[in-house]
Amino acid sequence: MIRKSTVNLKYANAGKLQKVHTTAIEYQRVVNLFIDSLWKQKQFSGKFVKNTAVESWLSARLRQAAAKQALAIVKSQRKKKRKTKPKFNKLVMELDSRFVTVTQDLDDSTFDVWVHLASIGNRIILNLPSRKHTHINKLTGDEWLLKGSTRLRITDKGCFIDLFFQKKPPAIRTQGKPKAIDIGYKKLIVSSDGEFLGDNKIYEKIAGKKQGSKAFKRALAERDNLVNASCNLLDLSDTKALYAEDLKNVKHKSKGKIRKSFNNKLARWVYPKVLSKLALTCEEQGILFKKVPPQYTSQRCSSCEAICKSNRRGEIYKCACGNIMDADLNASLNILHLGAYSPQVSYSKQVI
Numbered sequence: 001m002i003r004k005s006t007v008n009l010k011y012a013n014a015g016k017l018q019k020v021h022t023t024a025i026e027y028q029r030v031v032n033l034f035i036d037s038l039w040k041q042k043q044f045s046g047k048f049v050k051n052t053a054v055e056s057w058l059s060a061r062l063r064q065a066a067a068k069q070a071l072a073i074v075k076s077q078r079k080k081k082r083k084t085k086p087k088f089n090k091l092v093m094e095l096d097s098r099f100v101t102v103t104q105d106l107d108d109s110t111f112d113v114w115v116h117l118a119s120i121g122n123r124i125i126l127n128l129p130s131r132k133h134t135h136i137n138k139l140t141g142d143e144w145l146l147k148g149s150t151r152l153r154i155t156d157k158g159c160f161i162d163l164f165f166q167k168k169p170p171a172i173r174t175q176g177k178p179k180a181i182d183i184g185y186k187k188l189i190v191s192s193d194g195e196f197l198g199d200n201k202i203y204e205k206i207a208g209k210k211q212g213s214k215a216f217k218r219a220l221a222e223r224d225n226l227v228n229a230s231c232n233l234l235d236l237s238d239t240k241a242l243y244a245e246d247l248k249n250v251k252h253k254s255k256g257k258i259r260k261s262f263n264n265k266l267a268r269w270v271y272p273k274v275l276s277k278l279a280l281t282c283e284e285q286g287i288l289f290k291k292v293p294p295q296y297t298s299q300r301c302s303s304c305e306a307i308c309k310s311n312r313r314g315e316i317y318k319c320a321c322g323n324i325m326d327a328d329l330n331a332s333l334n335i336l337h338l339g340a341y342s343p344q345v346s347y348s349k350q351v352i
């Protein structure tokens with residue numbers, strides 16, 4: 001399994017950052033030159049990189065990296081069957097360990113990570129300071145190995161290096177119970193074990209802010225943290241398999257006081273975020289993670305299996321059989337049933 005960690009280069013002085021910027025701009029120009037000469041070709045061979053000469057002050061190695069990146073861009077454009085020549089307008093350099101090395105300085109409490117850039121050209125060698133954050137701390141621990149490939153990115157937010165760490169995933173657990181979750185709007189996660197995690201206060205907070213404002217962005221960041229925190233609270237210690245509904249059902253779940261289109265947008269964003277966060281957690285802990293197709297999970301009674309739309313009234317599910325429970329809990333029990341106990345069965349709708 002592979003995890004990414006991003007190092008912010010904002011601590012480097014302006015002169016160094018200027019050199020990084022100049023290099024990225026020249027790199028972008030070279031990638032576009034390679035795209036120009038590649039675009040005419042129908043077939044691509046490995047010889048291209050060696051045989052195409054491009055005038056640039058970039059080192060031969062870095063030009064080679066640019067050619068590889070151009071080749072990937074052109075191939076992807078051809079695959080999409082697009083007729084227009086692609087243009088590379090990002091400041092992104094796909095690099096490897098010949099250009100980028102990272103060292104940790106345990107004695108320096110201010111800058112404990114140093115990124116070294118070399119073999120760029122024009123005799124540029126840069127040592128850029130940064131700070132280690134909790135995420136990278138976790139990844140530099142036992143068994144995680146820094147992969148050779150890195151990505152240098154310059155965006156309107158600054159200059160960053162993405163580092164990739166690799167580790168062999170643990171074996172899938174054979175002990176434990178299956179568990180399912182329902183991802184909702186009023187409550188973020190409701191598990192089949194009756195865990196209720198996260199609420200929708202953050203959406204109302206976001207809705208109250210002007211879109212694009214600083215306060216709005218702060219609220220979005222708060223939402224991201226809430227998603228992560230809620231996922232981390234889910235007790236997976238005795239779980240061998242985790243089931244969640246596939247994404248398609250999301251639009252039915254966003255009922256609330258906020259303007260509908262806006263709250264739909266928020267819910268649509270949160271749903272895949274929760275799924276991908278939990279997928280990563282499961283991979284790290286050896287838990288089988290499976291998405292099940294949505295099938296009347298909010299309408300079906302988890303007790304007597306009757307399917308009745310009107311049984312769901314807001315947050316309560318109430319069935320003629322006497323089953324009364326939280327509607328999201330009822331849904332998560334149905335997801336558990338679908339995922340763990342009868343994955344082959346598909347419900348036929350019996351209207352009551």
Ligand SMILES: [Zn+2]
Binds near residue numbers: 302303319322
């Ligand atoms: Zn029932």
